Amino acid sequence: MLEKQDEHILVQLQKEGRTTNQQLAEDVGMSTSACWRRVRALEEAGVITGYSALVNREQAGFATSAILHVSLERHDAKFVDEFVSRVTERAEVLECFATTGDADYHLRVVVRDMKAYNAFLDEFMFRLPGIRYVRTNVILKEIKTSVALPF
Amino acid sequence: MLEKQDEHILVQLQKEGRTTNQQLAEDVGMSTSACWRRVRALEEAGVITGYSALVNREQAGFATSAILHVSLERHDAKFVDEFVSRVTERAEVLECFATTGDADYHLRVVVRDMKAYNAFLDEFMFRLPGIRYVRTNVILKEIKTSVALPF
DNA sequence: CTCCTGTTGGTAATTTTTACCAGATATAGC
DNA sequence: GCTATATCTGGTAAAAATTACCAACAGGAG
Helix, strand or coil, rough: CCHHHHHHHHHHHCCCCCCCCCHHHHHHHHHCCHHHHHHHHHCCCCCCEEEEEEECCCCCCCCCEEEEEEECCCCHHHHHHHHHHHCCCCEEEEEEEEEEECCCEEEEEEECCHHHHHHHHHHHHCCCCCCCCCCCCEEEEEEECCCCCCC | CCCCHHHHHHHHHHCCCCCCCHHHHHCCCCCCCCHHHHHHHHHHHCEEEEEEEEEEECCCCEEEEEEEEEECCCCHHHHHHHHHHHHHHHCEEEEEEEECCCCCCCEEEEEEEHHHHHHHHHCCHCCCCCCCEEEEEEEEEEEEEECCCCC
């Protein structure tokens, strides 16, 4: 179970992933060594899975993104596993969730432009075996994209 | 426009957000000072918007998450702006996108348990003005959650 | 050619990380 | 209540990284 101090550390590191250990220790009210040890423990326990730079999608040249609703014809392990592994290895698919509701899966896909999105559908999605349907919901505007859990 | 070296830096920093500048410089084949200056420039230009620790959702105690399809009754600026600002400030809403398709918005919401999700709906979503419908798609499994743009 | 602009690599002072220590605190058994 | 054990703490110092500054270098424009 996470202690109050751990949560405090996680809140800070989600906000400022490259803050110095000194600053972090000050923020959470600990010595640098105690703080450093806790961070290490959180990393080793797999609570912190990594660190990432957050990059502005548009400035980086990725103008197009969409949310896809996908359903499979059949739900045998064979088809599901194939779908999962193929989708996981495609870098354009940032997120994929198995969900309740009409669609089996929700995917978020990011590409440079519509041409690339079309190619993604034609050359990848539509060729996956056992797909019932793929419905594209083009993202008109990103209202919010956060990676910070709501402690 | 981003140069090849900048992309290389971004790829690395998306993967290892806390890598040392020395390691990064070595990876992209530059001196530490040149590399450091480029990283700084990317940050100041807003290409890198920040850094974040990635935290394991379940280990951190957030067992429940869902994708919501939301539509508004009316699309006057008044209702839209209200919706956008209220949603943006709710920490449980990690993502919100305006999309084409049946629903006006796709939201991803993360909470500790179903009780908290029910409270989120009752006390927040259902009280927003001008909502036509909110459809909950509970996330059964996270197949993939990446934050790295597909350079 | 020569100036100009922007970039590069090297260097060194400053800051940060990180391993180790001894002391404090808490817990369980008796 | 008391002791033994384990776990945590803060401080310290060596090692490592950051970051500002410098002179040198390349590529274009006139």
